[in-house]
Amino acid sequence: MARWRGALRDAFVECAILDPHPVAVSDPALDALMLPFAEGRIARVAGALFLGARAGAALHASQWPGLACVQAFRPQAQALERAGFEVRAEAEPGRGRPLVLVLPPRQREAARALYAQARALAGAGATVVASVANDEGAKSGKADFVRLFGPAASLSKHKCRVFWARADGAGDDALAAQWREAEAPREVAPGWWSRPGVFAWDRIDPASALLIAHLPATLAGEGADLGAGNGVLAAAVLERCAGVRGLDLYEADARALALAERNLAPHAARVRLGFRWHDVAAGVPGRYDFVVANPPFHAQGRAPRPELGQAFVRAAAVALRPGGELWLVANRQLPYEQALADGFAEVRTVVQRDGFKVVAARRAR
Numbered sequence: 001m002a003r004w005r006g007a008l009r010d011a012f013v014e015c016a017i018l019d020p021h022p023v024a025v026s027d028p029a030l031d032a033l034m035l036p037f038a039e040g041r042i043a044r045v046a047g048a049l050f051l052g053a054r055a056g057a058a059l060h061a062s063q064w065p066g067l068a069c070v071q072a073f074r075p076q077a078q079a080l081e082r083a084g085f086e087v088r089a090e091a092e093p094g095r096g097r098p099l100v101l102v103l104p105p106r107q108r109e110a111a112r113a114l115y116a117q118a119r120a121l122a123g124a125g126a127t128v129v130a131s132v133a134n135d136e137g138a139k140s141g142k143a144d145f146v147r148l149f150g151p152a153a154s155l156s157k158h159k160c161r162v163f164w165a166r167a168d169g170a171g172d173d174a175l176a177a178q179w180r181e182a183e184a185p186r187e188v189a190p191g192w193w194s195r196p197g198v199f200a201w202d203r204i205d206p207a208s209a210l211l212i213a214h215l216p217a218t219l220a221g222e223g224a225d226l227g228a229g230n231g232v233l234a235a236a237v238l239e240r241c242a243g244v245r246g247l248d249l250y251e252a253d254a255r256a257l258a259l260a261e262r263n264l265a266p267h268a269a270r271v272r273l274g275f276r277w278h279d280v281a282a283g284v285p286g287r288y289d290f291v292v293a294n295p296p297f298h299a300q301g302r303a304p305r306p307e308l309g310q311a312f313v314r315a316a317a318v319a320l321r322p323g324g325e326l327w328l329v330a331n332r333q334l335p336y337e338q339a340l341a342d343g344f345a346e347v348r349t350v351v352q353r354d355g356f357k358v359v360a361a362r363r364a365r
Contacts, residue, residue, distance in 0.1 A: 027056035029103055032160035033131035034058040041153075042127055042164060048099035049121055051091065051114050055079035068092070072254040074279045089254035089277065096123025100167075102130040104141060110197035111141060113183030115148050116176040122167035129164040148176050185259060192263055198256040199229050199296075207356045208294050211329035212236040214350050214358050219327075221289030222246045224319060226280045226312050229253075231260030233292050238267045246272035248288075250280050281311035284319040291316040292327045297334055310339040317343025323365040332357045 036042045046066045053069035054076050061067070061084035069087045071077040077087045100118045104111035111132075118128045128149060132141035138161035145163055146152050150170030154163040185195045194201045200208070208229075215236060220243025225234045228249035237244060249264075251257040254277050261275045278284070280295075293316060295309035313336055316326045326344065330336055332355050340347045345364035349357055 027054055027058070028158040029131045029133050029136075029160050030054055030056040031058045032155070032158045032162040033101060033103060033129060035155055035157055035162055036129065036164060041155075042099075042129065045098045047097065048101060049091065049097040049118075050101040050103075051118055051121075052103040052105065053080055053085070053087070053101070054103055055083045055085075059083070061085055068097075074252040074254070074277055075281075078279065091117065091121055093121075095121065096126065097121055098123055098126050100126060100128045102128065104130060104132060105197060106136050107197050108137065108140070108144075109179075109182050111137070112144055112179040113197075115145055116179040119148050119167055119171065119176050120180070124168075126167045127164055128167050129162065131160055131162040133160045135159070147172060148179075185262075191266070193259050194230050195255065195259065198253060198259065200232075201230070204232055205294075206354060207329045207331070208232050210351065210353060210356050211292070211294060211327065211358050215240060215292070215327060217241055218243070219290045219292075219325070220244060222248075222287075223290040223292070224248045224250060224284065224286065224288045224316075226250050226284065226291060226293040226316060227252070227295055228260055229256050229294075231263040233294060234260065234264060235267075237292060238264065238271060244271055246274070248274035248276060248286060250276045250278045250284060252277070252279050280315050281308055282315075284315045286319060287321050288319050288324060289321055290325045290327070291320060294329050297331060306334050306336075309334055309336055313339040314343055317363065320363045322363055324363045326359075326361040328359045328361070329356055330359070331355060 037044050044063060048067050050067055050069045053071045067085060069080045069085045070091045071080060071087055072089045080087045100122045102114055102118050104114045122128050130145055132138040142154060142161060142163045148171040149165035149167060152163040152165040154161055183196050185193050188194045188202050217240050219237060219241040223237065223244055225247065228234055228251045234247055234249050237247060249260050257275050257277055264273055293312055295312035297305055297309050309330055320326065332352055340361050344361035346362040348360050350360050351358045
């Protein structure tokens, strides 16, 4: 009977993991990006490249034969795949594309690097088109674009600005190289690599630091780090917990995951390590003795998304073996209590400090 109840609860929790990354039917920056094509100002051509690609109602696979989409964020990559597009986490180098579309991120160094990448991948005479929301730096984004490509045509709609120019060598080659280098991976501490654009790229964020300070040395067996970033929490587990035999890192940002693999390489001879480009909120394959997590509470927008952390808690509950432990840190006000109560037999708050809380939870045996 106890075994039946446990299986039933597992099934209930697993079914409760909903997709918290739905593709919006309208994406204003994407809508604006498609406007010059819809109005006939720019021709669609086969074999175009889309950097920072996102799926949405304005983007139809039937209208874009051979479009290669580049998207490092796993939920968005999967949405593009479902829409019928070819998707890569990184652009294929060295191929001159006849048309390059760009949806740059908010972080300015990363956006500049994407413009520079577009310039490097565009073929002779190709058109490069970018779109930025007004409240995410459209004015400065266009100014940066012009520095690399020269005078640009533009349109404004959907509270966004779309601008385009030909990649004919009118811009500054040295500046393009400088911007590419500014976003490249670098050693930010001895033996530790990171890059602009990933979460807390040049520091240990205070939430992770609080969890690291309270992680027990008794964690053992097979474990998982959900939302692993560049590997900060995983490194702490491997350095502190001698009984760990294996650790899988799940991370939606392919760039951060590549950094984590580089940062944890010194531990690979002692412990089995797995690096999984994965959307944790959709569930986690595998069974583990312990899980550590600093869940995100934003996706790629600015609005709070507490359902992301709740989905992480539910994913951990399903992935843990009976008696397994979850060690989690979160902003103090985030409403994770019900998800923890639904999935775990024991839940305790280890510490609350500086606006954060560390929670330890255990599955029933």
